[in-house]
Structure formats: structure tokens, C-alpha cells
Amino acid sequence: MSVTVRIPTPLRTLxxxxxxxxxxxxxxxxxxxxxxxxHHGFKAQLCDAEGKLRRFVxxxxxxEDIRFQQGLDTxxxxxxxxxxxxxxxxxxxxxxxxxxxxxxxxxxxxVDVPEVAALRGKGRAAIVDVxxxxxYNEGHIEGAIHLPRAFLEMRAESALHDRGASIVVHCAxxxxxxxxxxxxxxxxxxDVRSMAGGxxxxxxxGLPYVKPRVLGETERRRYARHLTIPEVGEQxxxxxxxxxxxxxxxxxxxxxxxxxxxxxGVGTLGLVDFDVVDESNLQxxxxxTADRVGKPKTESARQTLLALNPGVNVRTFEERLSSANxxxxxxxFDLVLDGSDNFPTRYLVNDACVKLSKPNVHGSVYRFEGQVxxxxxxxxxxxxxxxxEPPPPELAPSCAEAGVLGVLPGVIGLLEAxxxxxxxxxxxxxxxxxxxxxxxxxxxxRKLVLRRDPNCQYCRDGAEFPGYVDYEQFCARPTEAVxxx
Amino acid sequence: MSPAPVTAATLAExxxxxxxxxxxxxxxxxxxxxxxxxxxxxEIFAKAEWINPGGSIKDRPVLRMLTEALRSGELRPxxxxxxxxxGNAGIAxxxxxxxxxxxxxxxxxxxxxxxxxxxxxxHGAHLVFTDPVEGYDAxxxxxxxxxREEPERYFFCDQYANxxxxxxxxxxxxxxxxxxTGGRLTHFVCGVGTGGTLTGVGRRLKEHDRNIKIVCVQPDxxxxxxxxxxxxxxxxxxxxxxxxxLVDEQMTVGADDAYAMCARLARCGLFxxxxxxxxxxxxxxxxxxxxxxxxxxxxPDLGERYFSARLWAQD
Numbered sequence: 001m002s003v004t005v006r007i008p009t010p011l012r013t014l015x016x017x018x019x020x021x022x023x024x025x026x027x028x029x030x031x032x033x034x035x036x037x038x039h040h041g042f043k044a045q046l047c048d049a050e051g052k053l054r055r056f057v058x059x060x061x062x063x064e065d066i067r068f069q070q071g072l073d074t075x076x077x078x079x080x081x082x083x084x085x086x087x088x089x090x091x092x093x094x095x096x097x098x099x100x101x102x103x104x105x106x107x108x109x110x111v112d113v114p115e116v117a118a119l120r121g122k123g124r125a126a127i128v129d130v131x132x133x134x135x136y137n138e139g140h141i142e143g144a145i146h147l148p149r150a151f152l153e154m155r156a157e158s159a160l161h162d163r164g165a166s167i168v169v170h171c172a173x174x175x176x177x178x179x180x181x182x183x184x185x186x187x188x189x190x191d192v193r194s195m196a197g198g199x200x201x202x203x204x205x206g207l208p209y210v211k212p213r214v215l216g217e218t219e220r221r222r223y224a225r226h227l228t229i230p231e232v233g234e235q236x237x238x239x240x241x242x243x244x245x246x247x248x249x250x251x252x253x254x255x256x257x258x259x260x261x262x263x264x265g266v267g268t269l270g271l272v273d274f275d276v277v278d279e280s281n282l283q284x285x286x287x288x289t290a291d292r293v294g295k296p297k298t299e300s301a302r303q304t305l306l307a308l309n310p311g312v313n314v315r316t317f318e319e320r321l322s323s324a325n326x327x328x329x330x331x332x333f334d335l336v337l338d339g340s341d342n343f344p345t346r347y348l349v350n351d352a353c354v355k356l357s358k359p360n361v362h363g364s365v366y367r368f369e370g371q372v373x374x375x376x377x378x379x380x381x382x383x384x385x386x387x388x389e390p391p392p393p394e395l396a397p398s399c400a401e402a403g404v405l406g407v408l409p410g411v412i413g414l415l416e417a418x419x420x421x422x423x424x425x426x427x428x429x430x431x432x433x434x435x436x437x438x439x440x441x442x443x444x445x446r447k448l449v450l451r452r453d454p455n456c457q458y459c460r461d462g463a464e465f466p467g468y469v470d471y472e473q474f475c476a477r478p479t480e481a482v483x484x485x
Numbered sequence: 486m487s488p489a490p491v492t493a494a495t496l497a498e499x500x501x502x503x504x505x506x507x508x509x510x511x512x513x514x515x516x517x518x519x520x521x522x523x524x525x526x527x528e529i530f531a532k533a534e535w536i537n538p539g540g541s542i543k544d545r546p547v548l549r550m551l552t553e554a555l556r557s558g559e560l561r562p563x564x565x566x567x568x569x570x571x572g573n574a575g576i577a578x579x580x581x582x583x584x585x586x587x588x589x590x591x592x593x594x595x596x597x598x599x600x601x602x603x604x605x606x607x608h609g610a611h612l613v614f615t616d617p618v619e620g621y622d623a624x625x626x627x628x629x630x631x632x633r634e635e636p637e638r639y640f641f642c643d644q645y646a647n648x649x650x651x652x653x654x655x656x657x658x659x660x661x662x663x664x665x666t667g668g669r670l671t672h673f674v675c676g677v678g679t680g681g682t683l684t685g686v687g688r689r690l691k692e693h694d695r696n697i698k699i700v701c702v703q704p705d706x707x708x709x710x711x712x713x714x715x716x717x718x719x720x721x722x723x724x725x726x727x728x729x730x731l732v733d734e735q736m737t738v739g740a741d742d743a744y745a746m747c748a749r750l751a752r753c754g755l756f757x758x759x760x761x762x763x764x765x766x767x768x769x770x771x772x773x774x775x776x777x778x779x780x781x782x783x784x785p786d787l788g789e790r791y792f793s794a795r796l797w798a799q800d
Contacts (some may be wrong), residue, residue: 006618007618008617009618009620010620010707010709019618019619054708054741055741055744055795055796055798056795056796057708085596086596086617086709087598087708087795
């Protein structure tokens with residue numbers, strides 16, 4: 001007594017997608033019980049709590065409504081066809097997942113992994129990875145645009161500008177990418193394909209992928225306020241953590257810069273200073289404390305910075321910067337922040353940065369005035385474009401002679417720190433070719449344009465490096481940032 | 486004898502002249518004072534959409550979609566109006582096609598109710614049936630297939646993707662609600678069939694006052710509620726014109742709950758269709774939460790449409 005039961009689309013989730021099932025039963029009632037045994041949940045869909053056929057559910061036995069026969073007691077015979085038909089035609093024709101997949105497979109063109117690799121190699125298609133963040137972090141195709149499916153529609157426009165461009169979408173196995181491809185097409189992207197087999201097939205075929213670094217929970221908490229800024233975010237914070245900044249001098253400018261750079265999570269901070277903490281330093285050099293007077297500044301700085309952020313790698317160079325050691329010290333760092341206040345060091349820093357192509361964030365202070373700029377070799381002028389040679393010693397006073405308002409190196413040192421962070425993140429417009437001056441008494445900031453000297457001995461295009469110059473015995477008095485004992 | 490087809494040139498005059506066109510829209514907003522014991526502080530209002538000449542809210546979007554198509558020339562003499570529908574929109578197409586002088590072809594699931602099928606045929610429209618077990622999607626596939634095969638023969642109105650669907654509600658239904666409430670309301674409750682009502686009304690209300698909450702009533706998957714579409718599962722196809730960002734709250738109302746409300750309303754003298762019952766159940770659930778709410782909902786059609794679906798069967 002095998003009866004064919006036709007299953008309406010909304011109930012096919014219960015039959016694993018099948019549109020028909022074969023059931024042996026003597027009556028409709030018995031058939032429903034058998035269906036329930038095989039596919040739990042069926043009975044509740046068809047019958048109410050009292051076991052009567054639900055309102056809005058019609059059962060047609062060979063095209064006759066069983067309500068007009070013997071209801072649920074209508075007998076069945078072999079070869080009968082029983083159709084379950086909702087009384088309501090509209091609306092709920094939601095297809096089963098199986099059907100959706102079948103349709104998408106038909107509608108969305110698929111490309112196989114080797115073809116995607118070839119397209120990528122030639123830059124012929126944008127690869128879009130729609131997997132979740134956790135999956136992406138486990139490894140992804142280099143250069144792929146990460147657009148998690150949950151945010152696809154919201155972020156597509158900003159990530160994919162050209163609606164006519166060739167796009168290959170992939171996920172882990174090739175299913176979600178079909179759905180994502182359909183969404184992109186709905187947004188007006190015309191050439192969207194899905195990578196068959198997804199990232200797992202890409203890996204299986206031995207194609208290269210990268211595994212990005214991610215932040216741990218502690219770092220995520222510590223840098224939470226950075227992570228919410230779109231210009232920083234997780235990738236930006238990772239850049240900061242991976243960056244290495246060298247501070248020339250742990251004095252007035254170096255102190256505030258070092259404190260904030262350490263707080264911001266700059267992973268490696270190098271400090272070059274040969275001096276010891278003097279009582280007169282404490283008026284402005286906030287790295288140091290009264291109980292450390294007489295100790296080396298580098299050690300004092302290390303203590304302060306590690307107390308603030310134990311995650312920072314502090315490397316100290318308790319030596320006088322000279323042509324003999326400058327390249328060895330500079331080599332490992334990405335960026336130099338010059339907080340020195342004497343001319344021999346400035347020239348040495350500049351020359352080494354030109355030779356090694358490192359950005360040099362430069363600041364200086366004098367009484368109530370300060371200035372800051374970025375000398376970035378070949379992106380803008382270098383220090384020697386402005387001052388090819390140092391001034392005569394008698395015109396170059398040190399802080400000890402000239403005096404400085406204690407807060408002022410704070411302002412300028414922090415502006416240097418901001419520029420350093422911008423350069424590390426690659427965001428904004430660095431202060432290259434522009435000099436920002438601050439006049440504290442007038443409360444005025446000004447910007448002056450600095451031009452590259454096409455004939456600069458050091459940084460002009462194609463220039464041979466002319467060598468370092470040690471301006472020994474230059475200053476009228478020893479200076480504090482980098483000085484001999 | 487059907488009238489000569491209206492064209493872009495004669496459209497303005499026809500909109501004035503054709504009786505059923507003049508009767509569409511400007512429906513009353515009914516204060517519903519049946520639930521004062523359950524929700525004493527709340528005020529509930531419903532738009533009486535069944536008084537449209539086609540008997541449902543669908544007259545509004547269908548008129549707008551057809552007039553815009555006439556204006557643009559997409560609908561012109563020699564073409565037939567084509568779409569899929571399970572009922573009320575089909576009646577609106579058939580009625581307005583007849584009034585404007587255009588043949589109408591509708592693809593409907595075989596289990597569309599007798600009342601609807603017979604009225605559509607009475608207006609002279611052509612019906613194509615699809616297998617009811619395959620659900621509404623079979624009708625959607627068939628209508629797309631027909632259009633693909635003979636694109637020149639038809640103006641395919643495509644109510645699920647036609648932006649003039651929601652614009653009818655933005656300019657009409659929502660504007661009337663704002664005028665009739667003095668712009669003071671806290672919630673709007675309705676469901677999604679094509680998404681036209683929710684998107685059009687929701688947008689206008691949110692622009693007027695972004696604190697107005699849009700509550701979306703959703704049916705169970707089986708058996709469903711006439712004109713409503715379940716959403717929320719990944720496999721559910723979201724109608725292209727639906728703007729889901731407008732929805733502040735989703736609320737599931739089953740066919741049985743909708744029926745219980747229909748029966749209750751009938752005992753109070755309001756004889757309404759299944760979706761009206763579902764929306765009213767949703768509106769009442771909002772009102773019951775307490776607070777000085779002003780809830781507006783829609784009564785899309787009348788109970789007469791559901792005899793053959795056994796909405797009112799007493800067995």
C-alpha cells in the first residue's frame with residue numbers, strides 16, 4: 001500500500017529537501033503517524049493539539065480534498081497520491097536551502113582554483129574573501145579584499161569602486177561565496193564569479209597564502225580606543241606594535257614623545273643618550289624622577305617606559321652618537337625622532353637618515369618657541385637643504401644657556417610623536433616640506449613651506465653620499481641631549 | 486467591450502475620468518477601541534484598505550506602477566501587463582488593466598483562492614497556474630520565463646522589484662497616516678509581502694520622526710498568511726524593494742493567532758482578512774506593553790476573500 005506524498009516547499013526542510021516521499025499506510029491518519037516517525041515535527045505541522053487537521057492545511061487525495069471524503073480516516077490504496085497543500089497561496093513560498101543552492105549554482109558562474117590563481121597573478125580580477133574574521137585570520141590569499149558576508153552590502157561600495165570590474169568571490173568551501181556573489185550582483189556588480197571549492201581547495205592545491213598577525217585579548221583591551229578609530233583599527237595597531245622608533249635623546253623632546261609612543265604601543269623604542277639625570281632636567285624631562293638624579297638617562301627612561309607599558313621592547317644606547325656608530329644604531333629602526341638640541345647631532349642624524357632612507361621627525365625648542373617638521377629623504381627636503389652648513393659655534397646656544405619654558409618641549413615632542421605615528425600608520429599627510437612653528441606667547445601656530453634644494457650635496461637625485469662630518473668641539477658649551485661626560 | 490488603451494498622451498485625462506482610479510486611496514484611519522481593558526493607555530488606529538475598489542491595499546501600488554509605466558512608455562498599446570500574484574495584486578492588475586484598456590496575464594499558484602481566481606477571470610484577465618506544492622516560487626520562476634521568452638509582448642511589472650511599488654505608499658498611504666494622526670504616532674505595525682508597504686510607509690514615517698518604531702509582523706513558515714512572506718532565515722529571498730534597515734522589531738504571528746484575532750474582530754463587527762488579523766495581533770502586542778503608545782496598522786483586505794480558504798469554516 002505504497003502512497004506517494006507530495007511535500008510543499010516550506011515542509012521540505014523536514015524531508016531533507018525531498019519533494020516526494022513514499023509511505024505505506026492504510027489511512028491518512030496512519031500516514032501522518034508514519035511521516036512523524038520518519039520526519040519528526042511533521043504531525044505538528046498538519047494537525048492541531050487535538051489531532052484534527054489544522055485550519056489552512058488541505059490534503060488532496062488524487063486531487064480530491066479529504067475533508068469532503070472521510071477526513072483523516074479516508075482509506076488509502078496502493079498508487080494513491082496525497083498532496084499537502086497550504087490553503088494560502090501567497091507569500092510563504094520560501095524555497096528550501098537545497099533549492100536555493102541549486103538555483104545559485106545555475107545562476108552564478110564559477111571559476112576553479114588554478115584559473116583564479118592565474119587571474120590574480122595577472123591582476124585581472126579583484127579577489128574578495130567573504131569569510132568571517134576568525135577564518136580570515138587563520139590564513140588568506142595575499143591581496144584579497146576581506147569583506148565578511150555579514151557586512152558585504154554595507155561595505156561593498158567603499159571596497160569595490162568599479163561595478164563593471166571583474167570580481168572573484170571566495171569563502172571556505174564555495175557555498176557562501178555563491179550567496180555573496182548574488183548579493184553583489186543585486187548591488188549592480190556585473191562581472192561576479194565564485195571560486196569553486198573555496199579557500200580549502202586553494203590550500204589543498206598547495207597555492208600560497210598568508211596568515212596575518214592578530215591582536216591577543218590583552219592587547220585588544222589595552223588598545224581598545226585605537227581599535228575603534230577606522231584609520232588605526234587592528235591592522236594599524238599591529239603596524240604600531242611591529243614598528244621600531246629610535247629617539248635621539250631622552251631629554252625634553254624625547255621624554256614626552258617616548259612616553260606617548262610607548263603608551264600607543266610602538267613595539268620597539270630605541271633611546272640614544274649619554275647623559276645622566278640632572279636636577280635641572282626635571283623641570284621638563286618627564287621620563288625622569290627626583291630619586292634618579294645621577295643615574296644614566298637611558299636607564300631611567302627604561303624604568304618609566306616599562307612601568308607604563310611592559311609590552312614595549314626598550315633598547316638603550318648609552319653612547320655618544322658619532323659617525324662611527326650612527327649606522328649601526330640606526331640600521332634596525334624604521335624611523336628616527338630627533339630630540340637633540342645640538343647641531344653636530346642634528347647633522348649626523350640628517351646625514352644618516354638620508355643615507356639609510358629613513359624618515360627623520362625633527363623638533364626644536366627655544367624659550368617660548370618651538371618648531372617641528374619631517375625630513376623624509378626623497379619625499380621632501382632634508383635638513384641640509386635648509387642649512388647646508390652649521391652656524392658658527394658662538395651663534396648656537398644650548399638649552400643650558402638659552403633656557404626653555406618647561407612645557408614647550410612637551411608640546412613639540414608630542415607633535416613629533418603624532419607625526420611618527422602617522423608615518424607608521426601611513427595615514428594622513430605627514431609634515432614633509434612644511435615647518436610647523438609654535439609661538440607660545442602669542443598662542444599661534446604657523447606653517448612655512450620648506451623646499452627641497454635640487455643641488456643639495458646630500459639628498460639631490462643621484463647624489464653620491466659625501467660622507468659624515470664630525471663637527472667636534474662645535475658647541476660653545478656641551479649640550480645635554482647627546483653629550484660627553 | 487474593453488475601452489481603447491490609455492497612452493502616455495491621454496494618461497492625465499484618464500486619471501481624472503476612470504472611476505475605479507478615482508476611488509483608490511484616501512482611506513479612513515479607524516480608531517480601534519476594542520482593547521481598552523487590555524491596553525488602557527494605548528491608542529490603536531487602522532487604515533481601512535479594503536474599501537479600495539479592488540478590495541485591498543494592492544490597488545495603490547498597482548495603480549502607481551501602471552501609471553508610471555504608461556508615462557515612460559514601457560506599457561503601451563500592443564503590450565500585455567504581466568506579473569505573478571497570489572491574489573490581491575492580481576485582482577488590482579485585472580481590474581485596472583480592464584479599466585485602462587490593456588490585456589493582463591497573471592501567473593498564480595494553483596491553490597490561489599476561488600474568490601480571487603473568479604474575480605480575476607471576471608475582469609477578463611488570463612490566468613496561468615503553477616503547481617501549488619511547489620509554492621509561490623514556481624509562479625515567480627514561470628513569470629520570469631514568460632517574460633524572457635517574449636519580452637516585447639509584455640510589460641513585466643515585477644511588483645517585488647519595482648520601486649514604484651513602495652513609492653505609492655510613501656506618497657499615498659504614509660502621507661495620509663501623517664495627516665490623519667497629526668503626525669503623532671509611536672509605532673507602525675505591518676508585514677512584508679513584496680515589502681512595498683513597509684518600505685514606503687516606513688521611510689516616510691522615519692523621515693518625519695525617526696523615533697517612530699517600525700514593527701514587522703512575520704508569519705510562520707507553514708501554513709502561512711495570505712500576502713505575507715517569512716524572512717529571517719538565510720535561505721529566505723528578500724524582496725529587492727524591501728529596506729530591512731527600517732525595521733526596529735520583528736514579531737512572529739502564526740496563522741492560528743491571526744485567525745483567533747480575525748474571529749474576535751468579526752464578533753465586534755469587523756469582518757477582515759487574515760493579514761489584518763495578524764497585524765492587529767501585532768499591534769495589540771505592542772499596545773499591551775503599556776505606556777502612552779499610538780499604534781497605527783493596516784487592514785489590507787476583507788474577510789469575504791477567505792471563505793474558500795476555510796478561514797471561517799466552523800467544522
